[in-house]
Amino acid sequence: MSQTDQVISKIDHQSSTQLMLQIRDVNVYYGESHILRDVDLSVPVGQMVCLIGRNGVGKTTLLKTIMGLLKPRTGTITLAEQLITHKSPDQRAKLGIGYVPQGREIIPRLTVKENLLLGLEACRRGRGNKAEIPEEIFSLFPVLESMLSRMGGDLSGGQQQQLAIARALMGKPRLLVLDEPTEGIQPSIILEIEAAIRQIVKSTGISVLLVEQHLHFVRQADWYYAMQKGGIVASGSTSELSQQVIQRFLAV
Protein backbone atom coordinates (compact mmCIF):
# COMPACT_ATOMS: atom_id res chain seq x y z
CA MET A 1 0.00 0.00 0.00
CA SER A 2 1.42 3.41 -0.91
CA GLN A 3 1.56 6.17 1.68
CA THR A 4 -1.22 8.03 -0.13
CA ASP A 5 -3.42 4.93 -0.09
CA GLN A 6 -2.78 4.56 3.64
CA VAL A 7 -3.82 8.17 4.29
CA ILE A 8 -6.99 7.73 2.19
CA SER A 9 -7.79 4.48 3.98
CA LYS A 10 -7.38 6.25 7.34
CA ILE A 11 -9.67 9.11 6.30
CA ASP A 12 -12.28 6.55 5.14
CA HIS A 13 -12.09 4.76 8.46
CA GLN A 14 -12.41 7.88 10.58
CA SER A 15 -14.70 10.32 8.86
CA SER A 16 -16.67 9.13 5.89
CA THR A 17 -18.73 6.71 7.97
CA GLN A 18 -20.80 7.35 11.07
CA LEU A 19 -18.91 6.57 14.24
CA MET A 20 -20.34 4.36 16.99
CA LEU A 21 -17.44 5.13 19.34
CA GLN A 22 -14.95 7.95 19.28
CA ILE A 23 -12.13 8.35 21.78
CA ARG A 24 -10.23 11.61 21.66
CA ASP A 25 -7.01 12.55 23.38
CA VAL A 26 -7.61 10.30 26.38
CA ASN A 27 -5.07 10.24 29.23
CA VAL A 28 -5.53 7.84 32.14
CA TYR A 29 -3.48 7.46 35.32
CA TYR A 30 -3.32 4.86 38.10
CA GLY A 31 -2.36 7.20 40.93
CA GLU A 32 0.60 9.05 39.49
CA SER A 33 1.44 6.35 36.90
CA HIS A 34 0.59 7.67 33.47
CA ILE A 35 -0.91 4.63 31.70
CA LEU A 36 -2.84 5.86 28.61
CA ARG A 37 -1.24 8.63 26.60
CA ASP A 38 -3.20 10.84 24.19
CA VAL A 39 -5.25 7.92 22.87
CA ASP A 40 -7.40 8.51 19.77
CA LEU A 41 -9.46 5.59 18.47
CA SER A 42 -12.75 5.18 16.66
CA VAL A 43 -15.17 2.40 15.79
CA PRO A 44 -17.39 3.06 12.75
CA VAL A 45 -21.01 1.85 12.88
CA GLY A 46 -21.30 -1.84 11.98
CA GLN A 47 -17.56 -2.44 11.91
CA MET A 48 -15.22 -4.60 13.92
CA VAL A 49 -12.09 -2.93 15.24
CA CYS A 50 -9.26 -4.77 16.96
CA LEU A 51 -6.81 -3.36 19.50
CA ILE A 52 -3.50 -5.20 19.55
CA GLY A 53 -0.35 -4.86 21.64
CA ARG A 54 1.90 -6.79 23.98
CA ASN A 55 1.07 -7.57 27.60
CA GLY A 56 0.85 -4.64 29.95
CA VAL A 57 0.71 -1.85 27.34
CA GLY A 58 -2.69 -0.59 28.50
CA LYS A 59 -5.33 -2.39 26.41
CA THR A 60 -7.50 -3.45 29.35
CA THR A 61 -7.09 0.00 30.87
CA LEU A 62 -8.53 1.52 27.69
CA LEU A 63 -11.51 -0.87 27.68
CA LYS A 64 -12.20 -0.13 31.36
CA THR A 65 -12.08 3.58 30.56
CA ILE A 66 -14.62 3.09 27.77
CA MET A 67 -16.87 1.24 30.22
CA GLY A 68 -16.56 4.00 32.83
CA LEU A 69 -14.71 1.82 35.35
CA LEU A 70 -11.74 4.21 35.15
CA LYS A 71 -11.94 7.97 34.73
CA PRO A 72 -9.72 9.71 32.20
CA ARG A 73 -7.83 12.75 33.50
CA THR A 74 -8.30 14.40 30.10
CA GLY A 75 -10.02 13.58 26.83
CA THR A 76 -13.50 12.65 25.63
CA ILE A 77 -15.48 9.51 24.83
CA THR A 78 -18.45 9.75 22.50
CA LEU A 79 -21.00 7.00 21.78
CA ALA A 80 -23.08 7.57 18.64
CA GLU A 81 -22.51 11.33 18.89
CA GLN A 82 -23.45 11.46 22.58
CA LEU A 83 -20.72 12.50 24.99
CA ILE A 84 -20.43 9.80 27.67
CA THR A 85 -17.13 10.79 29.34
CA HIS A 86 -18.85 11.49 32.67
CA LYS A 87 -21.49 8.75 32.60
CA SER A 88 -21.42 5.86 35.10
CA PRO A 89 -20.77 2.26 33.95
CA ASP A 90 -24.46 1.51 34.50
CA GLN A 91 -25.56 4.44 32.34
CA ARG A 92 -23.13 3.39 29.61
CA ALA A 93 -24.55 -0.13 29.64
CA LYS A 94 -28.06 1.28 29.27
CA LEU A 95 -26.91 3.49 26.41
CA GLY A 96 -25.89 0.34 24.59
CA ILE A 97 -22.35 -0.75 25.42
CA GLY A 98 -22.04 -4.47 26.16
CA TYR A 99 -18.84 -5.58 27.90
CA VAL A 100 -17.19 -8.98 28.04
CA PRO A 101 -14.35 -8.52 30.55
CA GLN A 102 -11.09 -10.42 30.67
CA GLY A 103 -11.72 -13.49 32.83
CA ARG A 104 -15.38 -13.55 31.75
CA GLU A 105 -16.90 -13.01 35.24
CA ILE A 106 -19.51 -15.72 35.02
CA ILE A 107 -21.32 -16.20 38.35
CA PRO A 108 -20.39 -19.79 39.25
CA ARG A 109 -23.31 -20.50 41.63
CA LEU A 110 -25.98 -19.31 39.19
CA THR A 111 -27.27 -21.46 36.36
CA VAL A 112 -26.50 -20.71 32.72
CA LYS A 113 -30.05 -19.39 32.34
CA GLU A 114 -29.74 -17.14 35.39
CA ASN A 115 -26.39 -15.84 34.13
CA LEU A 116 -27.99 -15.03 30.77
CA LEU A 117 -30.95 -13.26 32.36
CA LEU A 118 -28.53 -11.05 34.32
CA GLY A 119 -27.65 -9.57 30.94
CA LEU A 120 -31.15 -8.08 30.72
CA GLU A 121 -30.29 -5.71 33.57
CA ALA A 122 -28.21 -3.69 31.11
CA CYS A 123 -31.00 -3.45 28.56
CA ARG A 124 -31.61 0.08 27.40
CA ARG A 125 -35.34 -0.52 27.29
CA GLY A 126 -35.17 -1.15 31.03
CA ARG A 127 -37.19 -3.70 33.00
CA GLY A 128 -40.58 -4.70 31.62
CA ASN A 129 -38.83 -7.15 29.31
CA LYS A 130 -40.15 -10.65 29.32
CA ALA A 131 -37.52 -12.81 30.95
CA GLU A 132 -36.92 -14.84 27.84
CA ILE A 133 -33.81 -15.81 25.98
CA PRO A 134 -34.06 -14.91 22.29
CA GLU A 135 -33.64 -17.75 19.79
CA GLU A 136 -30.72 -15.93 18.12
CA ILE A 137 -28.61 -16.47 21.23
CA PHE A 138 -28.92 -20.24 20.78
CA SER A 139 -28.27 -20.12 17.06
CA LEU A 140 -25.04 -18.24 17.78
CA PHE A 141 -24.07 -20.50 20.70
CA PRO A 142 -25.94 -23.82 20.35
CA VAL A 143 -24.01 -25.37 23.25
CA LEU A 144 -25.76 -23.05 25.73
CA GLU A 145 -29.26 -24.32 24.94
CA SER A 146 -28.52 -27.79 26.26
CA MET A 147 -26.86 -26.39 29.38
CA LEU A 148 -29.44 -23.92 30.66
CA SER A 149 -29.84 -25.58 34.05
CA ARG A 150 -26.13 -26.27 34.63
CA MET A 151 -24.18 -24.11 37.08
CA GLY A 152 -22.04 -21.45 35.39
CA GLY A 153 -19.04 -22.67 37.37
CA ASP A 154 -19.34 -26.18 35.91
CA LEU A 155 -18.84 -25.01 32.31
CA SER A 156 -15.50 -25.29 30.51
CA GLY A 157 -13.49 -22.11 29.82
CA GLY A 158 -14.70 -21.99 26.21
CA GLN A 159 -18.34 -22.50 27.23
CA GLN A 160 -18.04 -19.78 29.88
CA GLN A 161 -16.66 -17.42 27.28
CA GLN A 162 -19.61 -18.14 24.98
CA LEU A 163 -21.93 -17.57 27.93
CA ALA A 164 -20.23 -14.24 28.72
CA ILE A 165 -20.68 -13.03 25.13
CA ALA A 166 -24.27 -14.26 25.05
CA ARG A 167 -24.98 -12.47 28.36
CA ALA A 168 -23.62 -9.22 26.92
CA LEU A 169 -25.87 -9.67 23.86
CA MET A 170 -28.95 -10.07 26.09
CA GLY A 171 -28.71 -6.32 26.79
CA LYS A 172 -29.09 -5.64 23.03
CA PRO A 173 -25.96 -3.50 22.81
CA ARG A 174 -25.06 -1.22 19.93
CA LEU A 175 -21.38 -1.66 20.71
CA LEU A 176 -19.85 -4.88 22.00
CA VAL A 177 -16.50 -4.55 23.80
CA LEU A 178 -14.53 -7.77 24.24
CA ASP A 179 -11.30 -8.20 26.23
CA GLU A 180 -9.27 -11.15 24.87
CA PRO A 181 -12.20 -13.54 24.36
CA THR A 182 -9.89 -16.37 23.29
CA GLU A 183 -7.41 -16.15 26.16
CA GLY A 184 -6.71 -19.64 27.51
CA ILE A 185 -9.22 -21.31 25.21
CA GLN A 186 -8.61 -24.38 23.05
CA PRO A 187 -8.20 -23.83 19.27
CA SER A 188 -11.44 -25.46 18.08
CA ILE A 189 -13.50 -23.28 20.44
CA ILE A 190 -11.53 -20.19 19.35
CA LEU A 191 -12.82 -20.81 15.82
CA GLU A 192 -16.40 -21.14 17.09
CA ILE A 193 -16.15 -17.89 19.04
CA GLU A 194 -14.59 -16.17 16.05
CA ALA A 195 -17.40 -17.35 13.77
CA ALA A 196 -20.03 -16.19 16.27
CA ILE A 197 -18.54 -12.69 16.51
CA ARG A 198 -18.36 -12.46 12.72
CA GLN A 199 -21.99 -13.55 12.52
CA ILE A 200 -23.02 -10.99 15.17
CA VAL A 201 -21.45 -8.15 13.16
CA LYS A 202 -22.92 -9.39 9.89
CA SER A 203 -26.45 -10.16 10.99
CA THR A 204 -27.11 -7.58 13.71
CA GLY A 205 -25.01 -4.62 12.62
CA ILE A 206 -23.59 -4.34 16.15
CA SER A 207 -20.20 -2.59 16.19
CA VAL A 208 -17.37 -4.45 17.91
CA LEU A 209 -14.21 -3.36 19.69
CA LEU A 210 -11.99 -6.31 20.50
CA VAL A 211 -8.66 -6.84 22.24
CA GLU A 212 -7.10 -9.93 20.70
CA GLN A 213 -3.78 -11.72 20.28
CA HIS A 214 -4.64 -14.46 17.76
CA LEU A 215 -3.68 -13.38 14.27
CA HIS A 216 -6.45 -15.36 12.62
CA PHE A 217 -9.03 -13.61 14.77
CA VAL A 218 -7.42 -10.18 14.32
CA ARG A 219 -7.78 -10.63 10.56
CA GLN A 220 -11.58 -10.92 10.95
CA ALA A 221 -11.67 -7.28 12.02
CA ASP A 222 -11.94 -4.42 9.53
CA TRP A 223 -9.40 -2.19 11.23
CA TYR A 224 -6.63 -2.50 13.81
CA TYR A 225 -4.98 -0.14 16.27
CA ALA A 226 -1.64 -1.09 17.78
CA MET A 227 -0.75 0.09 21.28
CA GLN A 228 2.66 0.48 22.85
CA LYS A 229 3.42 2.05 26.25
CA GLY A 230 -0.13 3.37 26.51
CA GLY A 231 -0.18 5.15 23.15
CA ILE A 232 -1.55 4.20 19.73
CA VAL A 233 1.52 3.80 17.53
CA ALA A 234 0.05 2.27 14.36
CA SER A 235 -3.33 1.65 12.75
CA GLY A 236 -4.69 0.46 9.45
CA SER A 237 -6.89 -1.96 7.61
CA THR A 238 -6.36 -5.56 8.77
CA SER A 239 -6.18 -6.61 5.11
CA GLU A 240 -2.89 -4.72 5.05
CA LEU A 241 -1.40 -6.11 8.28
CA SER A 242 2.33 -6.31 7.59
CA GLN A 243 4.65 -8.98 8.90
CA GLN A 244 6.47 -6.23 10.78
CA VAL A 245 3.30 -5.13 12.60
CA ILE A 246 2.42 -8.75 13.38
CA GLN A 247 5.85 -9.40 14.87
CA ARG A 248 5.94 -6.17 16.84
CA PHE A 249 2.48 -6.27 18.36
CA LEU A 250 1.16 -9.82 18.42
CA ALA A 251 2.28 -12.86 20.36
CA VAL A 252 2.04 -15.23 17.36
Ligand SMILES: Nc1ncnc2c1ncn2[C@@H]1O[C@H](COP(=O)(O)OP(=O)(O)OP(=O)(O)O)[C@@H](O)[C@H]1O
Ligand atom coordinates in the same frame (compact mmCIF):
# COMPACT_ATOMS: atom_id res chain seq x y z
N1 LIG B 1 -5.02 -1.44 39.39
C1 LIG B 1 -3.84 -1.04 38.92
N2 LIG B 1 -3.04 -0.22 39.63
C2 LIG B 1 -1.86 0.22 39.17
N3 LIG B 1 -1.35 -0.12 37.97
C3 LIG B 1 -2.09 -0.95 37.20
C4 LIG B 1 -3.37 -1.45 37.64
N4 LIG B 1 -3.87 -2.24 36.66
C5 LIG B 1 -2.96 -2.24 35.66
N5 LIG B 1 -1.88 -1.47 35.99
C6 LIG B 1 -0.71 -1.22 35.14
O1 LIG B 1 -1.14 -0.53 33.98
C7 LIG B 1 -0.42 -0.98 32.84
C8 LIG B 1 -1.40 -1.40 31.77
O2 LIG B 1 -2.12 -2.56 32.19
P1 LIG B 1 -3.28 -3.23 31.32
O3 LIG B 1 -3.86 -4.33 32.12
O4 LIG B 1 -4.17 -2.18 30.82
O5 LIG B 1 -2.42 -3.83 30.10
P2 LIG B 1 -2.87 -4.82 28.96
O6 LIG B 1 -2.28 -4.28 27.71
O7 LIG B 1 -4.33 -5.03 29.00
O8 LIG B 1 -2.11 -6.15 29.34
P3 LIG B 1 -2.63 -7.68 29.39
O9 LIG B 1 -2.64 -8.11 27.97
O10 LIG B 1 -1.57 -8.34 30.22
O11 LIG B 1 -3.97 -7.67 30.03
C9 LIG B 1 0.50 -2.10 33.32
O12 LIG B 1 1.78 -1.56 33.50
C10 LIG B 1 -0.09 -2.52 34.64
O13 LIG B 1 0.92 -2.95 35.51
